[in-house]
Amino acid sequence: MADLLSDDEIEAQLPDDWTRDGDEIVRTYEFDDYLRGVNFAQMVGEIAESQFHHPEIIIRYEEVEIRLTSHEEGGITDQDVEMAELIESEHDA
Numbered sequence: 429m430a431d432l433l434s435d436d437e438i439e440a441q442l443p444d445d446w447t448r449d450g451d452e453i454v455r456t457y458e459f460d461d462y463l464r465g466v467n468f469a470q471m472v473g474e475i476a477e478s479q480f481h482h483p484e485i486i487i488r489y490e491e492v493e494i495r496l497t498s499h500e501e502g503g504i505t506d507q508d509v510e511m512a513e514l515i516e517s518e519h520d521a
């Protein structure tokens with residue numbers, strides 16, 4: 429079990445363009461068309477499976493919202509930050 433991060437730790441470790449929303453960290457990615465978003469969601473799902481840490485993925489027209497929290501711990505842990513960083517690195521690839 430990972431430890432819950434403090435408010436200061438969350439603020440310090442949150443990757444650029446991610447925001448905190450209560451017990452979740454959130455980012456919305458924009459795409460030129462719907463299917464690029466769908467493909468991105470698939471890639472996020474593959475990362476989630478590899479890390480066994482699963483975000484909420486909301487697919488909308490030309491945008492995908494990713495919401496991360498650690499359910500078992502009941503808040504934000506370094507697993508969420510690590511997932512956000514992995515997603516960022518894949519998105520920038």
Ligand SMILES: C[C@H](O)[C@H](O)[C@H]1CNC2=NC(N)=NC(=O)C2=N1
Pocket residue numbers: 480481482483496497498499500501
């Ligand atoms: C039983 C429990 O659901 C599993 O251990 C994993 C699966 N994926 C998970 N994903 C997230 N975001 N939080 C969890 O606590 C979590 N737990």
